[in-house]
Amino acid sequence: MRTAALSSSLMLGAALLAGCTATAPSKVRVDMAESGLPNCQSFEWLPTPQQPASLAEQRVKSEVMAKLKEKGYAEATEKGDCRVTYVLDIHERPVNKPGVGVGVGGGSGGVGGGIGITLPIGKRAEQAGTFTIDIVDTAKNAQVWSGSLDASFLKAEPNDDEAREIVAKVLEKYPDRVPK
Known part of the structure; x- marks a missing residue:
């Protein structure tokens, strides 16, 4: 009887804890012209006007062009069928947020539980x-x-790894030119 109660308590505690810590991953949002995609066979990079290429732009450009090549497109040396560019809007977001934790445990013939609260410091x-x-x-x-x-x-x-990851995730939604 005690084992069943302990098991039920542990499962309830685990479910509560999982509910408190689960976060939904960010999804890629896609918008497309009503006329559909053009017959792009080659791409050229559309640089930011009248500004030198930042390190972030160089990283993103390199990753975008490499990913498009993987998908079967060519990089144009002069005028491509399509141009590609990016926008990155960054702001600072506080990390420390108040939190609540729930725990359940047992030992030496008893079942115990606890609730903890964290408060941001700094x-x-x-x-x-x-x-x-x-x-x-x-x-x-x-x-x-x-x-x-x-x-x-x-x-x-974004650093090199971050640029690689976000470009891959976004362009995963862009159609391949060659069948996989």
């Missing part, structure tokens, strides 16, 4: 923002596809 923050890749039809000079993702970063600009 001011920590992370860099969070929205990363967007836009595809522009060169012939129409119009945006035809956009994919965006909410993400967190270690600093104000």
